[in-house]
Amino acid sequence: MAESSNIPEPGQDNSVLYVGQDRAGHWLVQENHGRLEGRFISGQSAYRFARSEVHAFPGATLVVTREWIEPNIPFDPAPVARASSEQTM
Numbered sequence: 162m163a164e165s166s167n168i169p170e171p172g173q174d175n176s177v178l179y180v181g182q183d184r185a186g187h188w189l190v191q192e193n194h195g196r197l198e199g200r201f202i203s204g205q206s207a208y209r210f211a212r213s214e215v216h217a218f219p220g221a222t223l224v225v226t227r228e229w230i231e232p233n234i235p236f237d238p239a240p241v242a243r244a245s246s247e248q249t250m
Contacts, residue, residue: 174217178211181226189230
């Protein structure tokens with residue numbers, strides 16, 4: 162397991178799977194090219210998932226970081242469509 166206090170700059174073709182937290186404290190696994198992102202309730206779960214998925218990215222590096230990870234996928238609730246107050250007859 163590589164651990165870093167600064168997120169390394171990956172090569173253009175190399176994948177890096179980052180394991181860390183967002184500013185809200187959620188644990189994330191994120192691939193640097195945007196091909197994978199997951200949200201987890203614990204660091205252990207996130208790391209276990211990253212280890213199971215790293216094989217899908219040949220030559221990938223797994224990095225546990227203390228820097229904040231910015232989610233690519235919004236985790237806000239989806240907006241609820243409201244019914245029109247006008248009814249047609």
